[in-house]
Amino acid sequence: MRNVVYPLRVSEVISETKQAKTIRFDVPTELIDEFHWRPGQHITIELEANGEKLRRPFTISAAQGNGRSLQITVKPNPDGIVSKYLCSAVKAGHQLNVMPPFGGFTLVPRSDHQRTLYFFAGGSGITPAMAMIEAALEDEPRSKLYVLYANRSADGIIFKEHLEQLAERYPSQLEVRHILSKPSMWSMFSPWKSGRISKDVILEYLSECRPIAQDAQYFICGPDSMNNDVRGALQNCDVPADRIHAESFGGDTGAQTEVTSVPALLKLDYYGEAIELEVAEGQSIMNAVRAAGLEPPYSCQSGICGACKAQIKSGAVHMQARMALEDAEVAKGAILTCQSYATTPELSVSFR
Amino acid sequence: MSTHSNGMPVLPKEAYTSQEWFDREQALIFSKTWALAGFQEDITEPGQYISVQAGLNNIFIVMGRDHRLRAFHNICRHRGTQLLRAEGKTQKAITCPYHDWTYDLEGNLISVPEQEKEFPGIDLSCNGLKKASVDIWRGMLWVHPDENAPSIVNWFGDVEPYLAPYDPAGLIETEEGYSKHEIKANWKIIVENYIDGYHLAHLHSHTLNMYDHSKIECEFIGPHFAFWEPLADFYAAEVEKVTPMPLIPGIPKDRMGAWVPMLFPGIGLGESENSWSTFHITPVAPDRSIVEIRTRVANESTWAFTKAAMASASFWDKHLGTKYNGDPNVDPMSSGDFMLEDIYACEQQQKSLQSPYFEHGPSSKHGEKPVRDHQSVVAKWMESDQ
Numbered sequence: 001m002r003n004v005v006y007p008l009r010v011s012e013v014i015s016e017t018k019q020a021k022t023i024r025f026d027v028p029t030e031l032i033d034e035f036h037w038r039p040g041q042h043i044t045i046e047l048e049a050n051g052e053k054l055r056r057p058f059t060i061s062a063a064q065g066n067g068r069s070l071q072i073t074v075k076p077n078p079d080g081i082v083s084k085y086l087c088s089a090v091k092a093g094h095q096l097n098v099m100p101p102f103g104g105f106t107l108v109p110r111s112d113h114q115r116t117l118y119f120f121a122g123g124s125g126i127t128p129a130m131a132m133i134e135a136a137l138e139d140e141p142r143s144k145l146y147v148l149y150a151n152r153s154a155d156g157i158i159f160k161e162h163l164e165q166l167a168e169r170y171p172s173q174l175e176v177r178h179i180l181s182k183p184s185m186w187s188m189f190s191p192w193k194s195g196r197i198s199k200d201v202i203l204e205y206l207s208e209c210r211p212i213a214q215d216a217q218y219f220i221c222g223p224d225s226m227n228n229d230v231r232g233a234l235q236n237c238d239v240p241a242d243r244i245h246a247e248s249f250g251g252d253t254g255a256q257t258e259v260t261s262v263p264a265l266l267k268l269d270y271y272g273e274a275i276e277l278e279v280a281e282g283q284s285i286m287n288a289v290r291a292a293g294l295e296p297p298y299s300c301q302s303g304i305c306g307a308c309k310a311q312i313k314s315g316a317v318h319m320q321a322r323m324a325l326e327d328a329e330v331a332k333g334a335i336l337t338c339q340s341y342a343t344t345p346e347l348s349v350s351f352r
Numbered sequence: 353m354s355t356h357s358n359g360m361p362v363l364p365k366e367a368y369t370s371q372e373w374f375d376r377e378q379a380l381i382f383s384k385t386w387a388l389a390g391f392q393e394d395i396t397e398p399g400q401y402i403s404v405q406a407g408l409n410n411i412f413i414v415m416g417r418d419h420r421l422r423a424f425h426n427i428c429r430h431r432g433t434q435l436l437r438a439e440g441k442t443q444k445a446i447t448c449p450y451h452d453w454t455y456d457l458e459g460n461l462i463s464v465p466e467q468e469k470e471f472p473g474i475d476l477s478c479n480g481l482k483k484a485s486v487d488i489w490r491g492m493l494w495v496h497p498d499e500n501a502p503s504i505v506n507w508f509g510d511v512e513p514y515l516a517p518y519d520p521a522g523l524i525e526t527e528e529g530y531s532k533h534e535i536k537a538n539w540k541i542i543v544e545n546y547i548d549g550y551h552l553a554h555l556h557s558h559t560l561n562m563y564d565h566s567k568i569e570c571e572f573i574g575p576h577f578a579f580w581e582p583l584a585d586f587y588a589a590e591v592e593k594v595t596p597m598p599l600i601p602g603i604p605k606d607r608m609g610a611w612v613p614m615l616f617p618g619i620g621l622g623e624s625e626n627s628w629s630t631f632h633i634t635p636v637a638p639d640r641s642i643v644e645i646r647t648r649v650a651n652e653s654t655w656a657f658t659k660a661a662m663a664s665a666s667f668w669d670k671h672l673g674t675k676y677n678g679d680p681n682v683d684p685m686s687s688g689d690f691m692l693e694d695i696y697a698c699e700q701q702q703k704s705l706q707s708p709y710f711e712h713g714p715s716s717k718h719g720e721k722p723v724r725d726h727q728s729v730v731a732k733w734m735e736s737d738q
Contacts, residue, residue, distance in 0.1 A: 009357070027379060107509070108411075112503065112505055112506055112509065113503065113505070114503065114505045142505060203417070206417075206418050206419050210419045211418075211420050212392075212485045212488050212521075213488065214420060214421050214486055214488060215487070215503075216420050233417065236417075237416065237417040237418040238417050238418055238420075238456075238457050238458065239416075239417035239418045240458055245723070306440075333696065343528060
């Protein structure tokens with residue numbers, strides 16, 4: 001990805017639930033290619049607060065095409081300056097600084113594919129799933145989509161009506177089920193289940209929602225505790241790890257905190273330019289690169305978004321968190337530079 | 353080899369008689385295409401499995417606890433022993449009967465008895481089961497020997513619009529509709545009979561006259577043959593009243609009839625207004641084939657079937673009959689059963705191929721064009737020797 005920020009005009013702000021808002025953007029014609037996105041990708045919003053630049057990734061919550069705008073759906077995070085600002089202060093007509101779409105947690109529909117696509121979404125984790133669902137319904141019509149959507153209570157369900165409308169419009173393609181951990185006694189809404197997503201719930205779910213197409217893929221996007229539960233339950237039912245794709249939405253990242261790093265000489269291939277620099281003990285590759293005056297792309301700084309991805313060519317690093325990478329990518333040398341600490345005195349890394 | 357355009361057959365006589373041709377077909381056609389493995393409902397529970405022969409490959413399909421099917425070559429990676437027989441149910445693992453090597457349902461080798469002593473340094477991860485492909489299409493299970501097979505949607509996608517406009521998975525199998533025949537004929541003779549439109553009005557003049565053979569629409573779509581013909585007028589006029597079985601819902605009135613495709617290689621479907629069946633030809637020798645027929649019908653009550661049979665009995669007594677009036681127990685042409693008529697015709701052809709006086713005759717311009725087309729498809733696959 002390129003490390004460029006564009007001012008985009010907010011065209012519309014929509015209240016999805018009491019807390020969550022959808023923010024839509026006008027993308028000027030000359031930026032349409034730059035802002036082309038795949039379902040599941042994010043954009044980065046950059047704000048200045050107290051003289052400091054803050055960058056945070058937000059998932060695009062719609063598929064491209066059919067007249068849909070670039071949009072993000074945001075729930076205010078109690079500790080999040082950016083998300084609170086987006087949900088309270090942003091109005092139609094405002095301008096926001098936005099970096100183009102990126103991210104590897106994607107679903108690329110193929111019209112000649114017949115797959116079974118399972119989505120396990122929790123809370124605002126529905127946002128990437130929503131884009132994937134819209135894209136698959138329209139562009140992969142032979143595939144069957146099963147959505148299990150977990151929330152605390154019915155009034156917090158983002159896109160509830162939208163999902164209902166899609167299920168009505170595509171009855172043979174889409175089946176949506178809800179699970180609520182704290183359903184309100186006064187709600188008219190009756191979920192498929194109450195409680196948490198446990199091993200037994202997953203077992204029951206899979207026996208009721210069976211794959212016809214045998215190319216089954218499992219997308220999990222929710223808080224870490226839910227993701228870990230669902231992944232564990234799926235693997236417990238013999239789902240191979242390479243069919244499970246997960247992205248974290250809030251909660252504890254489950255990162256290892258103990259760092260065993262060494263000072264190192266870093267040979268950098270920085271977009272074709274050869275640069276050598278020192279990495280201090282306990283300093284991340286990203287921080288070392290930025291300290292040298294370079295501006296590599298980055299966004300969430302917690303291993304979730306994948307914006308700072310690079311390739312390691314020699315040497316080794318320890319990654320504190322690597323949610324944004326699939327095992328297969330790590331095996332091929334992908335690293336998240338903001339989470340990587342040198343464990344060999346020499347290493348070479350390539351940014352492309 | 354004769355050419356296609358002059359109305360003469362494409363394949364030589366040896367294609368129907370020689371062991372060498374047969375062996376090459378097994379390797380080049382039946383081991384490189386999607387093979388029918390059964391009906392979707394044959395495997396419904398985790399741990400349940402079936403094994404099937406697909407050309408030179410024995411493949412088993414097993415369901416995991418995620419209800420997804422996996423297919424593996426039925427060969428232990430140790431000495432090649434067949435792991436699973438026919439059909440049954442296993443738990444979390446598959447154990448070879450020979451030396452108890454054990455694999456999990458992902459095909460990973462998880463246990464070798466006396467591993468330390470007998471196989472020091474063995475890397476279990478290099479000895480997993482060889483994977484095959486499995487998928488469900490039109491309510492049927494299909495396997496392909498290649499783990500990275502082209503998708504089943506691409507294989508059958510182009511012919512789909514030419515099939516019956518209902519979903520066979522919504523029908524139920526009937527025991528009365530099952531039969532298995534060992535036919536003393538090459539598999540291609542049986543296919544050619546199946547797709548020959550010329551013989552319908554003659555061999556089956558009294559047994560398949562409920563369809564109008566003068567209005568056949570048929571053509572090859574890639575390697576697959578598509579065929580449709582409407583109901584005969586006398587039947588169409590009161591089909592709701594005189595259908596011998598409840599009608600299958602979903603067919604528009606003006607398309608009421610029979611879709612009878614022949615999918616490559618040798619998998620016929622019979623999709624009609626009141627029944628749906630598979631006609632699965634398995635070659636066993638140059639001059640011998642097994643045909644297995646399974647049938648599904650509308651998901652209606654026994655009473656609905658009894659009622660339809662009773663209400664239509666006298667109507668069909670009037671309209672159906674036998675080609676000849678001989679002894680039905682001796683002469684297939686007097687049986688009133690179109691399957692026996694077909695088997696007779698196929699076996700007689702195979703027999704004549706042995707005669708030194710046999711010579712291919714001319715084939716008809718329209719009705720037998722599919723026969724020559726199928727021979728061209730076979731010829732093409734036989735050339736693709738890589």
